Amino acid sequence: MWAVDAPDFEEFFREMHPRLVRYAKRRLEAESALDVVSQTMQTIWSKNLDSPGDDIANRKLQSLAYRIVEGHIRNMLRANDRFRRLTATVADAQRTDPQHVDDIADLVVRPDGSSWLSHLTLTDREVLALLADGYAVAEIAVILDCSPAAISMRLQRARKNLKLILGRRSSDD
Amino acid sequence: MTDEPSNDEQLETEIRGLLAELGVEPRHLDHGPGEAERAETDLAAILASRPDARGRAASRTRPRRARTIGFFAAAAVLALGLVVVRPWAGSSPVMATTPAVLHLQDVDSQLDGGSASAAPAEFRKLAAAAATQQPAGDGPVQAVTVSSWLLSTDEKTGKAPPKSVLTPVVTEHLFLPDGTFRSIERRGSPLDTSGRLTEPLTSTKDKPSDTDETFDGPEEGPDFADRLSRDQKVLRAQLVDSPEECADTMAACLASRVTFLHYNYVLEPATAAAVWRALADQDGFTFLGKTRDRLDRPAVAFAFNGAEPGRRQILLADPVTGALLGSEEILVKSSAELGLKAPAVIEFNAVVRSRRITGDEVPDPASTTVY
Numbered sequence: 387m388w389a390v391d392a393p394d395f396e397e398f399f400r401e402m403h404p405r406l407v408r409y410a411k412r413r414l415e416a417e418s419a420l421d422v423v424s425q426t427m428q429t430i431w432s433k434n435l436d437s438p439g440d441d442i443a444n445r446k447l448q449s450l451a452y453r454i455v456e457g458h459i460r461n462m463l464r465a466n467d468r469f470r471r472l473t474a475t476v477a478d479a480q481r482t483d484p485q486h487v488d489d490i491a492d493l494v495v496r497p498d499g500s501s502w503l504s505h506l507t508l509t510d511r512e513v514l515a516l517l518a519d520g521y522a523v524a525e526i527a528v529i530l531d532c533s534p535a536a537i538s539m540r541l542q543r544a545r546k547n548l549k550l551i552l553g554r555r556s557s558d559d
Numbered sequence: 560m561t562d563e564p565s566n567d568e569q570l571e572t573e574i575r576g577l578l579a580e581l582g583v584e585p586r587h588l589d590h591g592p593g594e595a596e597r598a599e600t601d602l603a604a605i606l607a608s609r610p611d612a613r614g615r616a617a618s619r620t621r622p623r624r625a626r627t628i629g630f631f632a633a634a635a636v637l638a639l640g641l642v643v644v645r646p647w648a649g650s651s652p653v654m655a656t657t658p659a660v661l662h663l664q665d666v667d668s669q670l671d672g673g674s675a676s677a678a679p680a681e682f683r684k685l686a687a688a689a690a691t692q693q694p695a696g697d698g699p700v701q702a703v704t705v706s707s708w709l710l711s712t713d714e715k716t717g718k719a720p721p722k723s724v725l726t727p728v729v730t731e732h733l734f735l736p737d738g739t740f741r742s743i744e745r746r747g748s749p750l751d752t753s754g755r756l757t758e759p760l761t762s763t764k765d766k767p768s769d770t771d772e773t774f775d776g777p778e779e780g781p782d783f784a785d786r787l788s789r790d791q792k793v794l795r796a797q798l799v800d801s802p803e804e805c806a807d808t809m810a811a812c813l814a815s816r817v818t819f820l821h822y823n824y825v826l827e828p829a830t831a832a833a834v835w836r837a838l839a840d841q842d843g844f845t846f847l848g849k850t851r852d853r854l855d856r857p858a859v860a861f862a863f864n865g866a867e868p869g870r871r872q873i874l875l876a877d878p879v880t881g882a883l884l885g886s887e888e889i890l891v892k893s894s895a896e897l898g899l900k901a902p903a904v905i906e907f908n909a910v911v912r913s914r915r916i917t918g919d920e921v922p923d924p925a926s927t928t929v930y
Contacts, residue, residue, distance in 0.1 A: 392606050395605075395606070396602065396606070399598075399602050399605070400598075400602075403598045403601075403602075404590060404594070404598075407590075407594060407598075408588045408589065408590075411588045411591075412586075412588060416591050416594070420594065420597050420601075423601075424597075424601045427601060427602075427605055428605055428608075431605045431606075431608065432608075514574070514578065517571060517574055517575065517578070518575070518578050518583045518585065519585065519586060519588060520585050520586075520588065522567070522568075522571060523567040523570070523571065524567075533800055534567070535800070536800065538567055538570065541567075541570050541571070541574060542570065544574065545570065545573065545574050545577065548574065548577040548578070548581070549577065551581070552577060552580055552581070
């Protein structure tokens with residue numbers, strides 16, 4: 387148990403901290419990313435979970451960490467949105483949140499209708515967003531808590547769709 | 560010859576190339592200055608936090624179950640940031656009384672007895688019954704209502720032991736055709752000291768919801784159940800997509816997929832029949848005979864070992880319609896960690912309704928929080 391075996395948690399922390407920070411930085415500025423990862427680690431510690439006994443359990447725990455950090459990221463983005471709405475009457479309502487970095491991941495959540503991404507399914511967009519940010523199949527599988535084979539399958543489908551989009555583009559040109 | 564990339568690395572490279580053509584370039588997300596120092600500070604602060612401030616999540620094995628319900632757990636995290644009510648949270652000893660074990664026809668309260676050899680034939684009877692049913696509605700929204708209970712632990716009681724109560728919960732799952740998933744939860748009054756319900760499980764319908772949330776549904780989409788094969792062998796492979804995770808607990812794994820399906824999707828009669836046939840082909844189930852479920856409906860019961868030692872799980876089905884009625888988990892070996900003496904029912908779910916409904920029957924969208 388981590389209650390009596392802090393070194394296990396420490397090992398987990400050291401392995402996952404940089405990975406979670408990298409994940410959070412896709413949507414937040416560095417300082418905010420560090421904050422949400424700190425909250426995530428605190429959440430996991432407070433759950434008082436058993437130490438993972440094998441690779442499968444370890445992978446599950448890593449997936450859980452990604453889910454929790456995603457929750458904290460969304461909470462922070464929502465809080466920022468609320469704050470922006472509250473201050474919209476005294477400031478420029480169109481001003482962008484300085485903590486909010488627009489990127490492909492945002493398009494996944496709020497796709498721009500005119501974007502080529504809108505031609506893709508939500509699942510394709512989700513996997514492509516991660517791939518675009520440098521994640522490999524194995525890590526995407528951990529993040530989305532499914533098998534690498536499932537991710538490969540989704541990527542194959544996304545690849546075909548991307549080729550279709552590019553084909554249409556070139557024929558339009 | 561095919562132009563499919565032969566491995567993941569090639570696939571990744573090719574797709575990144577396609578994305579580059581569309582103007583998507585990789586960003587720099589790697590380690591920045593000061594992050595290592597911040598990590599050390601955070602780690603020290605976390606490790607220094609008082610151990611008794613930490614909760615206790617007792618059931619974290621059952622890998623596949625964790626995966627299937629992980630979707631809902633993730634949604635809860637999204638919604639609340641913190642999970643404040645969850646099955647078997649809090650520190651032991653648990654100060655709640657668990658519901659009485661169902662009276663089962665052929666076995667004692669420890670679930671000893673029953674017939675393993677009868678299970679396949681009984682599953683096939685359910686398959687035959689399920690196959691003859693009419694589809695449950697034809698609307699575009701899948702509505703599944705499940706009764707269960709949660710152990711709610713108040714961890715903010717100072718030096719006093721944490722106070723736990725068992726609370727019945729009725730959750731309405733609405734899978735909308737756009738792929739979003741709405742979960743409406745209503746909690747009833749805590750169980751009385753004998754572990755009995757103080758009000759009927761289904762009576763919370765007119766109560767205002769305690770939570771009403773809408774979020775992106777599982778990646779498989781709302782038509783996942785409809786796409787499943789009606790051939791039980793193919794179906795089994797579709798359900799157990801990571802057999803290596805289930806090597807020693809295949810019956811539990813398969814059953815957890817089956818309950819996941821029934822608790823989230825409205826199954827076509829042919830699919831429901833195929834599900835029972837898949838269970839019939841799987842070793843590890845024991846037929847327990849007749850009983851009545853938590854909603855007092857006639858049922859037949861099957862037992863199998865849970866993924867954790869000392870626990871047995873039960874599937875309950877309607878012998879006339881072949882419908883899955885619910886599932887239970889029974890502690891058959893006393894647990895000091897949980898503060899419970901065996902036998903103890905530590906979880907139950909009962910399907911109240913499973914039906915395809917029209918959009919007009921969906922509660923007002925204005926009352927849900929969308930994530």
